Amino acid sequence: MLKVARVREVWLTVSDRRYECVWAEAMGRGRGVRVAIAGFGASDCRCGSHLFGFDAEPSIVAFRRRLRGAERGHDAVVCRRV
Template sequence: MGGTYTLLIALDSSATITVGALGPQEFPTGSYAYTGSAFGPGGFSRVKRHRELARGERDTRHWHVDYLLGHPDAGIEAVVRTPDRDVECAVARALPDAGIAGFGASDCECGSHLAYGDGRDELLGAIERAHDAPEDT
């Protein structure tokens, strides 16, 4: 089964991370939300792959979020899913922009699919609300 997912990522210390073709990017300490879709043959197994990368069990970077998850001070704290619906862009637009243009949004017209919040619980609440009532894209 596939659908749309958002990862709540904690970054325990500020970091400059080179994000593929986006180059070096500044990431302040705090909580991040990355919204993606998983409609391929593996469906939500993509989330498992993200978890493995965050734990250091994988090295290969395919997506922008892989560079953030590959940092030793980053970890996945929660995953929110909307099964069987492509609401990736609607969810991403409902969250506060992290200020990294094009992050996770190379195949759409969104500014970014990465959100930032310095409060974990507030950002998680925003993620849950965005997944509860998104408009289809």
């Protein structure tokens, strides 16, 4: 994947609970977001994908808002520039 894309930021949370599918759902509802590869990272769940592409740089603030709507109380996402 690094041959065709560059890591610019890493978004993470620290929790005993797995939020991968909650994040995928919230990310997929963003404006200008598209599934990059159908089924990627989702062989063990019902998500359409866990890999997305973006028309513009995604907003961590908007993502946190979508998370609050998807999972009450879960918006503790840290963003680190790479």
